[in-house]
Amino acid sequence: MSQTLISAPESGIPVKREITTRPRRSDRVFRGVVTSGALSSLLILGLIFFFLAFQGYSVLRSQGIRFITGSNWQVVQDAAGNIDPKQTQFGIAAMLIGTLLCALIAIIVAVPISVLSALFLNFYAPPFFKKIMVAVVDLMAAFPSILFGLWGFFILMPTAEYWAKLIHHFLGFIPIFQVNPPIFTRSPFVAGLVLAVMIIPIITSVSREVFSQTPLDRIQAAYALGATRWSMIRAVVLPYGRSGIVGGAMLGLGRAMGETVAVYTVLNIVYQVNWHVLLGAGGNVASMILLKFGEAGPQEIKALMAAGLVLFLLTLLVNLAADLIVRRSGGKGR
């Protein structure tokens, strides 16, 4: 036995290779490199949290819960120019409310339009038309946000102001539609509309994808039972895709809450709590950061970092919810 092994190379017969399931070294290196590359997303998100928390820690500590519940933002300096920690207040409640308000308006406007568009693309459009439309909607998702901002400011604003006056005229008795003083430009309503235009492509493509996964046998079963197209959609597609719509809406919400430049362009940022959606005063955490950043001192920049941390956590939370909801819809019925 041992003799053949030793003599084998000389006679030209190759040595029997050891058969093993252990990965080779090249494979182990490969796995290591790819896995560490994939974990970079974890690393980056972790670093974002760490550094923003690190920079904003002193402000968060001195302000405590007031940072989220308070709505004063004032830096008080004493005679020597030092910052007075007792009277200096950083509270982002007004901006948080503004963020939610704009994002909610955007969702309320965008979701019905997007769902209808997705239904049209999947069940009504002729194939060639569908192809063009899908490309157009995807293209819109790739537009830079500053473009939406300028378009919103120069083109949409005059029209939206007119709509706002109509709403105020006919629905002014509802508290949130009151406008006093009568300033209709640069309101959260306009910002919400611009955000809606920005998130329609996102919600449309998520809903379209979920709708297209509707099991074909159920669709055909509905038709076979004599359903019209609309009753098929109501009985089969909408129940199947409901959580997909909600998930898409959450994704859009996350995008709308984090939008900076477009909101900054169209919204008149005033540091106060404003529930009147048609009144030309509002805010948004992201655009507030951009606004205050230019003239901020060291202490204020720390407060802005803390505000960024709050915004980051908020969008992370919304995305987590969206992810869970969309995932639940995908697993069903396939």
Add this chain to the structure above:
Amino acid sequence: MTSSAIIKPQKPWQASPRQRMNSALIFVAAIATSYAVVAATPMKGKLAYAFVFFVAYTAFDFTVNFISRGFAVAKDAVARAVVVVGISVAVFPIISILATVVARGWRGIHLGLFTHDMALNSVTDPINQGGLLHALTGTAILVLVALIISVPLGILTAIYMTEIRGRFVRPIKFLVQAMSGVPSIVAGLFILSAVVYPITKGYSGFVGSLALSILMIPTVARTSEEVLLLIPNDLREAGVALGGTHWRTVAMVVVPAARSGLVTAMILGVARIAGETAPVLLLTGGGDKVNGDPFHGPMGSLPFYIWKSYAVGTPESITRAWAAILVLLVIVLVLFVSARLLSERRSST
């Protein structure tokens, strides 16, 4: 003899001439109603025409279908009208945006735009002075550096999710999703707090690229993942069956097969960040001179130039902003269309 006449194929699903005439009549009647109502009432404007037309069309359509075929069909007709309105409202802004940008940006376009920078001019100067050269080169450098950083990471993430399929696939999928939701201003603040304040202590193109890569990685990763999922498993099995190790199979078989798709992923990533404004405003400093060195000195870019010109607010500067947006939009369009063409060619072969 008569029975040998060729029977015409019937298409019972097609609308009969009578039905077609009906729908044309409904259309005409709705237009007439909208003119009449707008003329008779104090409502005015395009919006009023569209609104009345829609209401009238839906009502007529509903009535005709209700009389001829019953309630269920009438509801179906209304649903069809509503869905068409939905897609029109969704597409209207994009047409408006494209038309506005071309109409307003056209006036600011001249040849000098691509050969001059703004070192000797201010944005309030007459439009035919100065140009975009600094912004174009700046954007190109920012995008290039961001590409170098984010493409390897993005593609490795995608390979992990499709080829290795380890324990972390689900969490990483979520993390990539979460990363694509990170607001651009947060990415800017992060680089500011992690790199600019402790290390570089100044503006440069490189730190801007770092922030842009954070925004680009998820786009590249997700598109590449989709592309790699389309590669048939037969190829992978064939590679392994020929004695290739896992590493050789991925590097020599799977990735080359997905090459054009991976290029598409890169292009889409570039389209995503080319117009990103907030991090550029925070980090790059936005110079007016051509600056070829990403590590030192402020660097101009298209979004910064647009922002700056818009903020000044004189007629000349706003025309400059629109012209720069037109250039940016053309770049994004070209990238997007080339990505489409690439992926289309792949799916057809």
